Amino acid sequence: MSEILNYPFSEVRVRFAPSPTGYLHVGGARSALFNYLYAKKNNGKFILRIEDTDLARSTDESLKMMVQDLNWLGIHWDEGVDPVTLKDIGPCAPYRQSERQDLYKKYAQDLLNTGRAYYCFMTDLELETQREKNKSDGTHAHIESPFSEWTLSQAQAELKNGKTAVVRFKTKHLRKDYILNDLIRGEVKFPSDMIGDFVLLRSDGMPVYNFCCVIDDALMKISHVLRAEEHLPNTLRQLMIYEGLGFPVPQFGHISLVLDEDRQKLSKRKGAVACDNFRRDGYLPQAMNNFMALMGWSHPTGAEIFSMDDMRNLFSLERLNASGAVFDRVKLKWMNSQYLRAMNNSDLWNSIEPFLVEAKINFPQNSEWQTKSIEVFKPKMEIFSDAVVLYAAFDDSQFQIHPESDEFLKIETTKSVIQVWVDSVSEIKTKFMTTDDFIRIENEIKNKTGVKGKNLFMPMRVAVIGRPQGTELKLIVPLMSKKSLIERANQVIAVC
């Protein structure tokens, strides 16, 4: 069942509108994903709009990062800025609010002319006093400006005298309940007196978020506004502006929040939340999308692992959950491991190699070795960066005997076990031994020393990787050179 389109929107047009004041976090990415999926599912358009009216905090650097993260996730937009040049593309250009100032001013002027807005000369002190009063009355912050009754020419004269003013939207005559039919929440009723006269244009002439948002959504013919629940209270202001300007109202859908373990809005203080962070740690974009979708949406068959194609085909607003979702990093990791294990060996090697290089881990430049090593380690990795610790085991410069080895070093038979190991390895003619060689040597040690079980295997493992627990020796030893094995074993003998 698809949502009924509100006249006059003939096609689905949705948008993601980040403000480039930092990194893209998973909450934002999820909103972008849902919008993207909704557009794809309904043959609509997905628009990326840049909300950079806060000039002080908006940076190109941040915009670049967001664009890069969205691309990494495979969330592509039809209109907005070019992913490479960042130039505007699409019929509603420009898509950066900082370049749409004239538009906002024009509509502000319209509102001023029709008496729906007014210049307000209140001082900070006067505003503060009103807020204090509201607070002590126990009511909602509610600005009542004496200037709302001024005529436009009165105000203009004042402006000519060099006074500065904000433009406020007049709400006094709109004393009625506003009802929003939210796509996700159903009917939401805002009491009429919830807000007072609010600012449209700042004293420096810069428009404010709620105002830009309405004008842009209207001019860009956005049919569905899918955004985070934190915007729900904003909707009343926006509804009033739509009404004041005579714009058709889009359908709204307020998506539940992504929460931290303490059930508060996700924040970076409690752990990584930037998409970029997950990319750097070696998460797969498919896993991220799959996981983000599952925070608030569910696959109709109950599947947990599904592709982007699946999502594009099956996404629907009816399956969106109205309650908040805690961001569970443990499950994300598990999900990533599922995708990682589904990769073929050469793709996986190519994915982890940069991580090894960055961590300065030495490894053989030999594709046969590399493929073999992937076979051994694939079940051990959940994210690409896990490879660093795993492959460090092969790097002689990183070899050390870990404290947990002590109890096995103390066993009296250990020294002779390792000595026989060294002797047998020395007799190998090739640089690397085979798995069969290893099994043979293992039996030799057993026979010569009479040691078996734990007391045999743990010391051997210490001799190879410096700790009593880790990857199965018969898998890892054939990947290690004879020279390296002997050197390590001798180091261990020295401390027995």
Added chain:
RNA sequence: GUUCCCAUCGUCUAGUGGCCUAGGACACCUCCCUUUCACGGAGGAUACACGAGUUCGAAUCUCGUUGGGAACACCA
């Protein structure tokens, strides 16, 4: 404080009045596989916040209570 939103295992969720002694997934526990650790396989424990209604019947509808969250700017 005010307004709004939300409420099923620890977590993500399925569930739209009878298929529910509530299903799946992560995590947890046990066992199997494995002379370690993982991977894999088989089991297990754990939830409808509470109270009233409506109904022959309620996790599902209504109301209230409680709890949690968000928003209350010349930020977005």
